[in-house]
Amino acid sequence: MSPTIRLLHQLVNLExxxxxxxxxxxxxxxxxxxxxxAGRLVGVDPAPGMLDAFRRLAAERGIEVETVEAxxxxxxxxxxxxxxxxxxxxxxxxxxxxxxVAEMVRLTKIGGRxxxxxxEGHENADIDEFNHKLEVLHDPTHVRSYTAAxxxxxxxxxxxxxxxxxxxxxxxxQGTTVRRWCEIGSSGAEAEAEIRxxxxxxxxxxxxxxxxxxxxxxxxxxxxxxxxxxxRDAAHR
Numbered sequence: 001m002s003p004t005i006r007l008l009h010q011l012v013n014l015e016x017x018x019x020x021x022x023x024x025x026x027x028x029x030x031x032x033x034x035x036x037x038a039g040r041l042v043g044v045d046p047a048p049g050m051l052d053a054f055r056r057l058a059a060e061r062g063i064e065v066e067t068v069e070a071x072x073x074x075x076x077x078x079x080x081x082x083x084x085x086x087x088x089x090x091x092x093x094x095x096x097x098x099x100x101v102a103e104m105v106r107l108t109k110i111g112g113r114x115x116x117x118x119x120e121g122h123e124n125a126d127i128d129e130f131n132h133k134l135e136v137l138h139d140p141t142h143v144r145s146y147t148a149a150x151x152x153x154x155x156x157x158x159x160x161x162x163x164x165x166x167x168x169x170x171x172x173x174q175g176t177t178v179r180r181w182c183e184i185g186s187s188g189a190e191a192e193a194e195i196r197x198x199x200x201x202x203x204x205x206x207x208x209x210x211x212x213x214x215x216x217x218x219x220x221x222x223x224x225x226x227x228x229x230x231x232r233d234a235a236h237r
Contacts, residue, residue: 002171004117004225005033005088011164011229012113014038018083021107023072023100024090028054028065030117031086035063042066042082044075072100079106088117089171089225092135092145101158108232114160119145120167120226127209130202137195139185151228160230167226175213175220 008030014020017039022031025043027050035041035058043054043065051067058065070076072087073096085104094100104114119135121144122128128147135142146154148167155162176184178199182192199212199219207213213220 001033003173004169004171004227005030007166007169007227008086008115008117008229009033011227012084012115014084019081021077021082021085021104023075023085023087023104024093025054026050026090027057029057030088031065032058032061032063034084035061040066042068042077044068044070044072044077046071073103075103075107077107080109082107083109083112084115085112086115086117089119091116091118093141093143095143097144097146098154098157101154101160105158105160105232110232112232113163113229114155114158114232115227115229116151117225117227120169120224121145121147121150122209123147123149124209127206130198130206131210134195134198137191137198138181138187148226148228151226155228155230158230159233161233162228163231164227164229166228169225169227170211171223171225173222175215175222178219178221181221181223 014034014037016037019040020031020034020038021042022028023044025031025045028043031041031043045051048069051069054067072094085108091097108114122131135145148165152165178195211222
């Protein structure tokens with residue numbers, strides 16, 4: 001279990017039998033981490049292959065799940081169904097993040113929670129742009145990593161009462177090599193070479209701000225993330 005999933009479990013005390021919806025679920029690792037307490041698990045993703053992987057993984061563990069093929073911005077499920085709606089390491093791909101969060105809120109019961117774990121942008125515009133270029137090289141489908149301030153604005157404008165906002169987190173506290181990062185993203189040799197060249201050219205202050213470390217001739221990337229949890233207030237129906 002990743003450090004941020006573990007932290008989410010510590011922060012969200014899910015009642016036994018609760019309903020959970022994982023938006024842009026991928027293979028469903030986050031959704032399945034709630035299987036011991038949730039009475040209903042639903043995964044939403046636009047990619048049939050990802051939903052197949054989710055169902056296979058759930059079946060291997062003897063867990064019953066439901067799947068919905070849809071984009072985060074338009075989920076064909078009725079509203080007010082779920083105690084917890086989550087999305088992990090996906091919102092940076094959303095083409096309309098505000099609309100996607102609004103959909104997540106719509107799916108949530110009054111008093112329920114919306115939780116996001118995603119890549120973190122940087123408050124410094126120059127560093128943020130450098131980070132963005134690295135992310136696009138790593139994965140051309142990357143749209144944007146948002147700052148903690150931007151996430152606060154998104155949640156509050158969507159009618160969520162901010163409960164938790166923790167930034168400066170990491171999916172790989174020990175760091176992951178550029179080679180491994182590019183293998184995960186299927187970036188290709190050309191992109192990997194450009195990432196290495198960009199890191200070598202970058203000011204040390206940029207690398208330090210992004211917690212990127214040098215180890216010999218290698219760079220170690222922490223996969224910087226943040227975690228945001230909001231409650232759907234009864235005042236916002």
